Amino acid sequence: MWCTSCALAVEGVVAHRPGVESISVHYPTATLWIKGAAPAITLDILAPQIKRLGYRLTALEPSSDAHARLEQESRYLSLRLLVGSVFGMWTMLASILIYAGALPNPTVEWVVAWVSGAFAVPVITFAGWPFYRAGLRTLRAKRPGMDVLVTLGVWSAVVVSLGLLWRGSAQVYFDTAVMLIVLLLGGRLVETLCRHRGLKALDILPEPREEILAWQDKQWLATPLADVAPGARVMLGAGELIALDGVLESAAWVDTASLTGESVPRHFPKGEPVYAGCRLLGSEDAPMTVTHAMGQRRLDRLRNQMRHYQAQKGELHKLADRFAAWLSPVALLLGVAALPVGLLLGLGVEEAAVRALSVLVVACPCAVGLAVPLASLAGSGRMLSQGIALRDPAALETLAKVTSIAVDKTGTLTRGEPTLVSWECREGISESLLKARLHQVVTSSQHPLAQALKRWADGSEASVPSAQVINEVPGQGVQLELAGQGRFWLGSRRFLTSQGVALGEISPDTPHQAASEVLLADEQGWLGSFYLEDMPYADAASCIAQLRADYWVIMLSGDRPSAVDAMASQLGMANDVCFAERSPEAKARLVQGLPAPTLFVGDGVNDTLSLAAADVGVAPFNASDAAREGAAAYLLKPGLASLVEGLSSARATRRVMVQNLTLSAVYNTLALGLVIVMAIPPLVAVLAMVASSLSVTLNAARLAWRE
Structure with missing residues (x-):
């Protein structure tokens, strides 16, 4: 699809079919969601109808295919934008020389006008082709959009310019056609790149290997995951990601951080269900009975829910669709009607054509198109300097209207690594001796708690003798x-x-x-006790206090209640707004239950579903790749201070957006009114359009100057 008008066109064709209850075509993800009677919404029934518009409807594509499609679209747009910029630059230069009266005589002006038109040919024919095709498709669907208006504006400028050249006039309007095409191509390219980036959130959910050992013919054989059915026995490899959902046939220790956010591994007894994406700990393999095959795993359901959340239209998106549904036809009607109305009023053909061109130029959405993007660019640039980077430009508007904030605990409010907070030892043991013994014991361990103890004991000068592991229970301890x-x-x-x-x-x-x-114990008995906590950032309490002054704030965590309650006490939060032991699905449901628009801040793979469910997802400084790719924004500094500043800048940016939209609306109203009741030369219409664009540009620039 080429633009939101394409989405509206497809919706319009399918929505009125018998048996269809509701339909939503989401342009950013190129996804069609439909609800209705089963016989009416099959792919075989819908695809031929949509094909008649010029679009191809297929089953939901894998992420790899979507990446390839968007990469091809990006190259397609980049080539046309390059052609438009290179040739359009010379068209604009020639027009400026004519408008400025910098040429010696009318004959030279007339020749330069022809040169301007010659340089505009590649822009109008090659670079502008996607607009014409999209306009034709939306006309077929009886849902004309901005592309129809742009097409008429471009070709009207060309026809009027050729007519003026034929009559010997040099006041041509090829530059108007070129400007419309190049500016809109640039916007479409940025939009496509943002869509491409958004797909990466689906790629980084943990995905096990493609084969697994399955019990077949009285032996363990490597079997493709797709061929393993529920009820089959498989062997889980020690230290590897679990590939399928199932029930353990023996007790084992499992790292569930990818799905639950728990900071320590869990012991799963025999018969306990485990899920794909978790990791089997220890040094021994473990047999398992499969309960859910490929496509039905909890990991698959999480991925599908993420795609569902990402494809939903928010209130702003729906409002924009409704606005576009009537704005384009009204502007199109005024532009098309200008020529015959002018002829009926007794105007000459040339004068009526120039009047019609003026209406189309005035009606073209240049100021409206610049109003929000320029303010968004300035606001996002300011937020970047404050330490918050926006991956989705549309998130800026939603950030300004956020009413509820949900914050993950581990890795978001805390540093994400354990720190020794206190210790005690056996009587007669000095601190230096305790550190020496501890350093010798933990040196070879990779457990996060052991590494934290090693950092504390690193000051010891004791030599490290060779160690022999006698007994190890993953997640519990070592002898x-x-x-x-x-x-x-x-x-x-x-x-x-x-x-x-x-x-x-x-x-x-x-x-x-x-x-x-x-x-820690030796052969004589207990030697020492060590207590480690994941400590909050130094500014966590002050940032939460500032956020609570303006927003409804809750804390979500997959960690144990004692850890969550202790963190709530340190941050000054009430226990009834802090939720412990929450699964990814439970977190997402809580986020959806908050007053909208909602913001969620989370750092782990287990937070990706909540990041997608929230109106705006934010990944903190030390977030995982999955969280970073699934979020609409991410923090460039540790802690939440940059988020507090960024929310303030987002509110200021939205105020400028509203001002810009008001300015552009006033311009369109006055300009269209004037051009209808009195003759305005196309040159004046162009200058008015430039003036309106300049006004919203300068207003947006205030954000960059704001202290």
């Missing part, structure tokens, strides 16, 4: 033997108790309920 030092245990209280380690000198209660507790 190892250090050469010349004896045996040591490091892990949770549950792990040390199961190993028979004496914990007589340690308090039975954890002093930090929200912290992760790690115990």
Whole structure:
């Protein structure tokens, strides 16, 4: 599809078919959503009707095919924009020389006017071809849009210019035709690039390998995932992403962070369901019975829901569609009617044609087209300097109207890595000796908690003897033997108790309920306790306080309640607006239940569904690739300070947008009224159009000057 008019044309053709209840054609994702009786909405029934308009309807395409299609569209537009810019530059230069009276005599002006028209030919024929094709398609659907108006404006300028040249006049309007084509091509190219970027959110959801070991013919055989049916037995590889949903046949430790956001691995007993996208921990493989095949996995449902959320039309989009549905036909009617009305009023053919051209030039949406994009560009540039980058220009308007904000905890309000907050040790053990023993034990471990302890103990000068792992339980702890030092245990209280380690000198209660507790013991018993927390950013509390002054703010997390309650206390938030142990689907439902428009800030793969469900999704500084690609904006600085500043700039930008739209509306109303009741030369119409464009440009520039 070429523009939103194309989407409206397809909707218009299909909406009135018997059996169709509702239809929505979403231009940015080139997706048709339809609801109705099954026989009326099959692909075989709809495709031939839409083909008659010049469009191709297919089954929902894979992301790779969508990327290829949009890359081809980008090249298509870039080539035409290049041709339009290169040849149009000389057309504009020739016209300026004529308008400015810089040429020595009328004969030279007439020759330069012909040169102006010659340079305009590639722009009008090649660069402008997509507008003519789209205009013809929307006319077939009886839904004429801006492309029809642009086509008439371009060719009217050409016809009037040729007529004037034939009569010996040099006051031609090839520059008007060139300007319309080049400006609109540039806008369409930017729009296409934004659509291309938006698809990447679907690509980075965790995708396991394409084959799995399945039990067939009394042996384990490598089998394509597509061939594995529910009920089959498969073998999960240690340390690999789980490929299918199923039920474990033996207990195992699983990292579920990609789907739940939990900061620590979970122990899954035998018979517990696990989902594709999680990761099996430990050093041993685990058998599983498949419950959901490819296409039916929870991961597939998440991806489909993301596409559904992305393809929905917001209120601003619907309002714009309604506006375009009547604006273009009204302007088109005025432009077409100008010539016969002029002839009926007794005007000559040339004068009536010039009057009609003036109406079409005035009616062309140059000022309206510049009003919002220029303000958006200036506002987004200011927000970029404040540390918030917009990936979707349309999100700027929604940011200005946000009423509710949902914030993920881990990695958004916090730094995303554990930090030692307190420790205690056995009587008679010095801090330096404790650090030395701890450094020796954790050196070879890659567990996040072990790495945090290693950072704390790194000041120790102790040598690191060779270590032999005797027993390891993933997610719980490890028993190892250090050469010349004896045996040591490091892990949770549950792990040390199961190993028979004496914990007589340690308090039975954890002093930090929200912290992760790690115990160290040697052959004599308990040696030390360490309490680690994911600490909030220094400005988290102040930023949340500022946001709560203007918005309804809640905190969402997949983490345990104790950690969420502790974070709420540090931020000064009430417990009833902080939600713990929420799955990705539950987070998305909560976001959708907030007063709209909504904003969600999240950093993980598990947050991608909520980012898509919110009216605006924002990825923080240290966000994962999936969150960054799925968000409409992302922060360039740690913490939320840039978000607070960016929301203020978004509100100021929207005010300028409204002012610009008002200015352009006043211009169109006055100009159309004047050109209908009195003769206005096309040159004056062009100058009026330039003046209106200049007014919205200068107004938008105030955003860049704003302190």
